[in-house]
Amino acid sequence: MSIQLETVRHIARLANLEFSEEELGIFARQIDSILVYIDKLNELDTQRVEPTSHVTQKDQAFREDRVAPSLEVLRALANSPETKDGHFSVPKVIG
Amino acid sequence: MEFEPVIGLEVHAQLLTQSKIFCGCTTRFGNPPNTNTCPVCLGMPGVLPVLNRKAVEYAIKVGLAVGCEIRGRSLFARKNYFYPDLPKGYQISMYDQPLCVGGGITIETRKDRKRIGLTRIHLEEDAGKLIHQEGADDRTLVDLNRAGVPLIEIVSEPDIASPSEAHTYLTMLRSILLYLGVCDGNMEEGSLRCDANVSVRPAGEKQFGTKVELKNLNSFRFIQKALEYEINRQAEVLQGGGKVVQESRLYDPDSDTTDLMRGKEEAHDYRYFPEPDLLPLIVDQKWIEEIRAGLPELPLERRDRLVAQYGIPAYDADVLTTTRELADYYEAAAKASGNPKGASNWVMGEVLRKLKEEKAEITACPVSPDRLAGLMGLIEAGTISGSLAKEVFEEMWATRHAAPDIVKARGLTQISDEPELLAIIDQVMAANPGPLAQYRAGKSATLGFFMGQVMKATQGKGNPTVIQKLLGEKLKGS
Ligand SMILES: [Zn+2]
Numbered sequence A: 001m002s003i004q005l006e007t008v009r010h011i012a013r014l015a016n017l018e019f020s021e022e023e024l025g026i027f028a029r030q031i032d033s034i035l036v037y038i039d040k041l042n043e044l045d046t047q048r049v050e051p052t053s054h055v056t057q058k059d060q061a062f063r064e065d066r067v068a069p070s071l072e073v074l075r076a077l078a079n080s081p082e083t084k085d086g087h088f089s090v091p092k093v094i095g
Numbered sequence B: 001m002e003f004e005p006v007i008g009l010e011v012h013a014q015l016l017t018q019s020k021i022f023c024g025c026t027t028r029f030g031n032p033p034n035t036n037t038c039p040v041c042l043g044m045p046g047v048l049p050v051l052n053r054k055a056v057e058y059a060i061k062v063g064l065a066v067g068c069e070i071r072g073r074s075l076f077a078r079k080n081y082f083y084p085d086l087p088k089g090y091q092i093s094m095y096d097q098p099l100c101v102g103g104g105i106t107i108e109t110r111k112d113r114k115r116i117g118l119t120r121i122h123l124e125e126d127a128g129k130l131i132h133q134e135g136a137d138d139r140t141l142v143d144l145n146r147a148g149v150p151l152i153e154i155v156s157e158p159d160i161a162s163p164s165e166a167h168t169y170l171t172m173l174r175s176i177l178l179y180l181g182v183c184d185g186n187m188e189e190g191s192l193r194c195d196a197n198v199s200v201r202p203a204g205e206k207q208f209g210t211k212v213e214l215k216n217l218n219s220f221r222f223i224q225k226a227l228e229y230e231i232n233r234q235a236e237v238l239q240g241g242g243k244v245v246q247e248s249r250l251y252d253p254d255s256d257t258t259d260l261m262r263g264k265e266e267a268h269d270y271r272y273f274p275e276p277d278l279l280p281l282i283v284d285q286k287w288i289e290e291i292r293a294g295l296p297e298l299p300l301e302r303r304d305r306l307v308a309q310y311g312i313p314a315y316d317a318d319v320l321t322t323t324r325e326l327a328d329y330y331e332a333a334a335k336a337s338g339n340p341k342g343a344s345n346w347v348m349g350e351v352l353r354k355l356k357e358e359k360a361e362i363t364a365c366p367v368s369p370d371r372l373a374g375l376m377g378l379i380e381a382g383t384i385s386g387s388l389a390k391e392v393f394e395e396m397w398a399t400r401h402a403a404p405d406i407v408k409a410r411g412l413t414q415i416s417d418e419p420e421l422l423a424i425i426d427q428v429m430a431a432n433p434g435p436l437a438q439y440r441a442g443k444s445a446t447l448g449f450f451m452g453q454v455m456k457a458t459q460g461k462g463n464p465t466v467i468q469k470l471l472g473e474k475l476k477g478s
Helices: A005-014 A021-041 B053-065 B163-180 B220-239 B285-293 B299-310 B314-320 B324-337 B340-357 B369-380 B386-399 B403-409 B418-431 B433-440 B446-457 B464-475
Strands: A087-091 B003-014 B076-080 B090-094 B104-108 B113-125 B129-132 B139-143 B150-156 B192-202 B212-215 B248-252 B257-260
Touching (some): A005 A021, B003 B220, B053 B113, B053 B150, B090 B113, B104 B163, B163 B192, B192 B220, B212 B220, B220 B248, B220 B257, B299 B314, B299 B340, B324 B369, B340 B369, B340 B386, B369 B403, B418 B446, B418 B464, B433 B464
Parallel strands (some): B212 B248
Antiparallel strands (some): A087 B139, B003 B150, B003 B192, B076 B090, B113 B150, B129 B139, B192 B212
């Protein structure tokens, strides 16, 4: 297996996710099989190929700098489990 | 051992667009929390960002003004991290293909002019504002009004050699942004924010030391103190045989120290990748040239021109070109009065003093350049004396009346008429036979006494030059 358990743990931490040791093992195996698949592509010689970040070949799509109506604050906050004085309220984080 | 600091600054500037960078929400500061939000800037699933053309134009404007190369093709990227000020879980920024590269900003140091190189300028979206509640609640409140407001990040090379140079660089950069009209430069409201990379090395050494990132230097006053503290701290660590650790530190203005920011080390793994929701940003040469053609005269150019055109001292020109509006005011007053040096004295003196006193901007100055020139004209014509003019200026400020009207209404016109002054001098001499005898006995210092008496008799309106001449003749007994 090319992926280390430690790497999976690190990625989980970056995503604010907690897993049991058993789950970490499962994910490591799954991620590994994906990576093996991707590695297959590396067999191709892509030296003369521009990296593709976007598949559309469209021209630039700009908007003009005009203000459009925003949501009503109650709708903006509607999905929040907890609100206070028009704010989203979340567990305390340290600045 | 002597240590020398190496400083690079990262400045975030909010662009003065009406709407946000990827949606139509207003950028207005001070609206009630979360009222400037929509599905795009709230990070709802299934929405698409669409780039604000004006934000790109402003970024290019800054790039051109500081001599950057504007890239024909640049790319937005996702900077991934989890924090409640960022509803999407990533910030749309630019990474390995920024819009502007290179360039530099020329600053005036005590000795000479120095160019601080720039690495890059890129576009990105701002994050929301967090309010950490004190007390038992243990909650953090999130306001996303600012999320999605367009920013440019201006990254300098490590060319800054002292805290005072950092201050000068920031002042010049702010001045350029104000001249371009792309940012309001307000540090208190967060329109301009500064982080610094600081390291020290033994004087003369070529190799860089380990750098520390100083966060949130959000006031001109703090930036110098924070850098001074951090440079001393690092020098002490090295002198004591220790090693500087690469870390992020936060300046605390209350204790005047920098403290380690905890728990952020891991968050530096931002896993950037190209933003699939936005097309590569293509900027053609025609657009760049259009923007270039609209560039205004910049602070340093204007400063040099003021010195050359009006013959005022470099120091005056420096102060007068701090903002475009102040320089406009000065030039209008210089032209209207035909007396550039006098105008500089008035603007640098009374005008700036009153503005500071009332915490007002030059655009709100109740005395127009034309009116100021009118006041200067009265002094030149001998209608009022210089000291009386300051009183008239105060009244012009308070009442918004023109100088001649005030002088007329208050009967302040200077008395230069010789027969009128001679009559007063005769009265004063008759009333003071003692001092007169002293003067004629050779005590010439008594002249001052007579000057004072005559000025008093004219209620300060007598023309001092004329009085002096007449007194000289009369006292001798001719
Ligand atoms: Zn929005």
